Amino acid sequence: MGKYILKRMAHLIWILLAVSFLTFLLMYLAPGDAAEKKLNAQGISVSQEVLERTRQEMGLDRPFLVQYGDWLLGVLRLDLGSSYKDGFPVGEKLARGLGSTLVLALWSLLLSLAVALPLSLLAALHRDGPLDRILRFLSFVGNSLPGFLLSVLLMYLFCVRLRLLPVLADRSLKGLLLPGLSLAIPLCSRFLRQFRAELLEQLGRSYVTGAVTRGVKARYILFRNVLRNASISILTIVGLSVGSLMGGSVVIETIFRWPGLGKLAMDAIRDRDLPVIQGFVLLTAVIYVGINLLTDIAYHWVDPRVREE
Amino acid sequence: MLLKPRRKRSRKKLRLRMILLLTLACLLALTAVLAPLLTPNDPNATDSGAMNYAPCREYPFGTDRYGRCVCSRVLMGARTSVFCALALVVAAFLLGSILGMLAGYYSGAADTLVMRLADVLLSFPQMVLAIAVAGILGGGMGNAMLALGITSWTLYARLARAQVLSLRKEAYVQAARLSGCSTPSILLRTMLPNMLGPLAVNAAAQLGTTMVGLAGLSFLGIGVREPHAEWGSMISAARGYIQLAPWSVLFPAGAAVLTVMVFNLLGDCLRDWLDPEAAK
Amino acid sequence: MSDQTVLLEVRDLSAGYGGGPVVAGISFTLERGEILSLVGESGCGKSTLLRAIMGTEPDLCLLSGSIRLEGTELAALPPRERLRFVARRCGMVFQSPGASFNPIRSYRSQFIETLKSRGKYDKKDFLPRAEAALLRLGLKEPRRVLDSCPYELSGGMNQRVALALALLLGQELLLADEPTSALDAAIQLQAAAELKSLGETAGIAQIVVTHNLALARYLGGRIGVMYAGRLVELAPAGDLLEEPRHPYTQALLEAIPRLDGTMPRPLAGQLPGEGPALPGCPFFPRCSRAIPACRETPCTLAPWKGEHLLACCRAGEETP
Numbered sequence: 001m002g003k004y005i006l007k008r009m010a011h012l013i014w015i016l017l018a019v020s021f022l023t024f025l026l027m028y029l030a031p032g033d034a035a036e037k038k039l040n041a042q043g044i045s046v047s048q049e050v051l052e053r054t055r056q057e058m059g060l061d062r063p064f065l066v067q068y069g070d071w072l073l074g075v076l077r078l079d080l081g082s083s084y085k086d087g088f089p090v091g092e093k094l095a096r097g098l099g100s101t102l103v104l105a106l107w108s109l110l111l112s113l114a115v116a117l118p119l120s121l122l123a124a125l126h127r128d129g130p131l132d133r134i135l136r137f138l139s140f141v142g143n144s145l146p147g148f149l150l151s152v153l154l155m156y157l158f159c160v161r162l163r164l165l166p167v168l169a170d171r172s173l174k175g176l177l178l179p180g181l182s183l184a185i186p187l188c189s190r191f192l193r194q195f196r197a198e199l200l201e202q203l204g205r206s207y208v209t210g211a212v213t214r215g216v217k218a219r220y221i222l223f224r225n226v227l228r229n230a231s232i233s234i235l236t237i238v239g240l241s242v243g244s245l246m247g248g249s250v251v252i253e254t255i256f257r258w259p260g261l262g263k264l265a266m267d268a269i270r271d272r273d274l275p276v277i278q279g280f281v282l283l284t285a286v287i288y289v290g291i292n293l294l295t296d297i298a299y300h301w302v303d304p305r306v307r308e309e
Numbered sequence: 310m311l312l313k314p315r316r317k318r319s320r321k322k323l324r325l326r327m328i329l330l331l332t333l334a335c336l337l338a339l340t341a342v343l344a345p346l347l348t349p350n351d352p353n354a355t356d357s358g359a360m361n362y363a364p365c366r367e368y369p370f371g372t373d374r375y376g377r378c379v380c381s382r383v384l385m386g387a388r389t390s391v392f393c394a395l396a397l398v399v400a401a402f403l404l405g406s407i408l409g410m411l412a413g414y415y416s417g418a419a420d421t422l423v424m425r426l427a428d429v430l431l432s433f434p435q436m437v438l439a440i441a442v443a444g445i446l447g448g449g450m451g452n453a454m455l456a457l458g459i460t461s462w463t464l465y466a467r468l469a470r471a472q473v474l475s476l477r478k479e480a481y482v483q484a485a486r487l488s489g490c491s492t493p494s495i496l497l498r499t500m501l502p503n504m505l506g507p508l509a510v511n512a513a514a515q516l517g518t519t520m521v522g523l524a525g526l527s528f529l530g531i532g533v534r535e536p537h538a539e540w541g542s543m544i545s546a547a548r549g550y551i552q553l554a555p556w557s558v559l560f561p562a563g564a565a566v567l568t569v570m571v572f573n574l575l576g577d578c579l580r581d582w583l584d585p586e587a588a589k
Numbered sequence: 590m591s592d593q594t595v596l597l598e599v600r601d602l603s604a605g606y607g608g609g610p611v612v613a614g615i616s617f618t619l620e621r622g623e624i625l626s627l628v629g630e631s632g633c634g635k636s637t638l639l640r641a642i643m644g645t646e647p648d649l650c651l652l653s654g655s656i657r658l659e660g661t662e663l664a665a666l667p668p669r670e671r672l673r674f675v676a677r678r679c680g681m682v683f684q685s686p687g688a689s690f691n692p693i694r695s696y697r698s699q700f701i702e703t704l705k706s707r708g709k710y711d712k713k714d715f716l717p718r719a720e721a722a723l724l725r726l727g728l729k730e731p732r733r734v735l736d737s738c739p740y741e742l743s744g745g746m747n748q749r750v751a752l753a754l755a756l757l758l759g760q761e762l763l764l765a766d767e768p769t770s771a772l773d774a775a776i777q778l779q780a781a782a783e784l785k786s787l788g789e790t791a792g793i794a795q796i797v798v799t800h801n802l803a804l805a806r807y808l809g810g811r812i813g814v815m816y817a818g819r820l821v822e823l824a825p826a827g828d829l830l831e832e833p834r835h836p837y838t839q840a841l842l843e844a845i846p847r848l849d850g851t852m853p854r855p856l857a858g859q860l861p862g863e864g865p866a867l868p869g870c871p872f873f874p875r876c877s878r879a880i881p882a883c884r885e886t887p888c889t890l891a892p893w894k895g896e897h898l899l900a901c902c903r904a905g906e907e908t909p
Contacts, residue, residue, distance in 0.1 A: 022429060031445075144573050148529075148544070149544060152562070156551050156558070243436075243437075247434050250436070250440055251525055251528065251529060266444075274445070277445060281433065
């Protein structure tokens with residue numbers, strides 16, 4: 001187990017290095033001159049002389065690898081540069097956004113899990129029954145609804161037609177409802193479908209038949225055996241869903257003006273504020289990689305067969 | 310006792326569904342191709358005298374805030390959405406499968422390079438990377454496609470590589486090799502037919518996701534730009550005055566959802582068809 | 590309660606999966622502590638018969654006939670109750686030992702939840718009793734076995750753990766489906782010895798499905814020969830093997846490879862496929878001694894000599 005974690009850590013470092021390189025390369029290759037962008041973002045009129053000076057200040061005249069190394073050293077010290085637009089340190093901006101995004105993401109994740117887990121179990125137990133068919137249909141529809149469309153429709157329904165909720169999200173429960181739902185509905189649909197498949201797989205295994213013939217209570221079979229064995233795959237599914245959750249939150253945060261990472265990123269894209277975009281991409285990748293590492297470790301912890309290897 | 314017996318699905322029914330869905334998909338493609346001929350009005354003509362009209366005989370889906378015919382724009386939008394998604398999936402499919410096959414067949418350094426690149430690209434949440442790339446490149450459909458394509462090829466590459474690695478051990482592939490068949494011939498004639506199924510299932514499933522992704526980028530303003538008609542950007546532009554003209558959101562939304570559903574159903578159906586064991 | 594010594598009584602049983610019957614016209618009785626081995630080709634319905642008795646498979650339905658376990662008619666019970674009733678009295682041993690247990694949970698926890706489900710769990714009592722049962726089946730380190738998961742133990746050990754649980758539960762009937770065929774040849778004998786001793790010393794009756802005639806002979810008790818879903822011959826093991834009467838049993842015995850160098854004689858032809866069953870003897874198309882009457886006359890299991898039962902219309906004649 002310890003050895004495995006060490007091995008994964010080594011892999012993690014390698015991946016993070018490559019991720020940082022790719023992120024830097026992306027910004028380096030961005031069309032247009034970084035110095036010009038910075039000056040534009042600050043609203044300073046660009047003269048050739050000012051431009052040259054800014055280029056030198058930013059170190060843009062140095063070779064690519066030197067620039068990357070310099071930036072990476074900064075990143076390791078948690079210094080992601082400062083925003084072109086207002087000069088604020090990118091790290092601080094991201095940290096502020098991260099909190100809001102976490103609130104929204106966790107809330108939708110919990111909501112999806114709370115709905116998908118029991119329903120998928122019911123659907124699997126009543127395969128091809130009326131409930132299973134209804135759930136299958138609903139999860140199919142939910143899977144086909146893009147998040148942005150869902151939020152626009154929900155907003156139209158609840159804010160414009162029914163006038164039940166505020167259009168802009170705030171941190172109250174009411175304000176969280178619509179953005180949370182917009183994120184949770186597609187997620188929950190996918191969970192339902194994947195959890196159900198996994199539970200059916202487990203229910204068809206011979207250990208279930210064995211337990212039934214031994215006269216073990218259904219409660220024990222389901223909760224101590226089937227759900228436990230399925231939790232291995234369920235963990236992986238949830239870990240992988242964090243990626244789409246983060247992508248989705250960019251859209252949802254922009255629509256509901258939720259002051260999280262996604263909105264920060266979209267504002268930065270509008271202002272061509274490269275350091276902020278760079279920081280955002282790097283941060284999400286680190287979170288994503290980190291969560292998948294955690295689910296992997298948890299996987300090894302739950303399944304003793306893998307634990308021993 | 311816990312698991313209800315599986316209802317037997319007849320192959321005949323599946324085939325019927327497949328034909329129906331293929332017909333629907335073909336109809337969608339045909340609409341996309343013939344869109345310019347089908348539009349009742351000029352999709353880009355603004356009319357300050359006909360702003361926010363409710364659906365009527367002249368404008369079947371109403372008009373938007375510039376007096377443009379929503380129906381014509383939805384039809385033209387089908388062209389953009391379906392074509393771009395199709396083009397992107399086909400490109401990713403070809404590039405990914407070829408890279409994956411070569412990586413699997415030659416293994417060694419080429420394999421390591423391609424697979425590590427895929428690993429790194431998959432370390433970014435796909436949509437986040439796409440938003441960043443499209444945002445930096447400054448929007449436009451070409452850039453949006455590029456942004457999504459950066460990661461989507463990895464799916465096929467991994468799959469094709471895994472298939473090649475397992476097929477390489479098969480007796481009939483060994484036999485082809487020993488009898489002196491050239492590498493391209495082994496890859497294309499012996500291996501490709503055996504892995505086309507799983508690859509195609511994934512491609513069909515990816516069509517819907519790609520459409521949603523492209524529409525999402527357009528919605529954020531970093532995909533197709535106004536006045537070019539595309540469902541995502543139409544919804545984005547019209548959502549500000551949704552209480553005045555809900556039809557200018559609802560019709561493109563309906564079109565997008567229906568199209569995605571058809572593609573997703575087609576993907577499921579294809580999977581059931583090619584892999585009856587996985588159908589549950 | 591009809592007869593204290595009769596544990597299981599199957600009468601004229603037919604069962605199948607939706608379509609036609611897979612097993613038909615099966616009748617036999619099993620006394621407490623008795624071992625009955627069912628032999629026959631693959632696909633002859635011997636496993637289906639076991640499952641029909643157990644009743645765990647929802648799509649396997651009884652078409653006609655009766656199964657009485659300890660005098661209670663199983664066909665009359667609703668599925669859930671029936672399962673509970675049977676599970677209290679019967680254990681099942683599967684072909685792949687250990688497959689009936691969750692591979693990634695310890696035997697201890699699975700033993701406990703089985704006992705708890707049946708109201709037989711006593712915290713103080715559990716460990717010594719479980720250890721005694723495991724020891725009795727020759728597992729030297731019962732504590733370690735209890736704390737292991739099925740995936741950590743060998744096939745033979747898993748088999749013994751399954752038997753130990755049956756012992757612990759005080760089960761009266763063990764239904765074993767090919768209990769030795771997934772084990773290495775070296776430990777097959779040991780597993781067989783354990784089954785036999787469970788019958789002799791613990792008084793657990795057993796129905797053992799196998800295609801291994803040597804195992805059936807070793808277990809003793811009675812042997813039932815099945816063909817195409819029917820029981821064609823049923824007799825004490827010694828009688829059946831010494832003096833097989835049914836042409837199919839004879840062919841089956843001749844098809845066994847021997848060490849003395851005589852070549853086995855394979856049985857020509859195949860099991861009848863699906864479709865309307867012949868009115869007469871199902872073995873008719875492959876039978877070397879068939880007469881035209883065999884095609885039309887249905888033959889049922891009837892006493893031939895003492896305990897030796899036979900389903901053949903030429904039963905009374907002497908073997909040529």
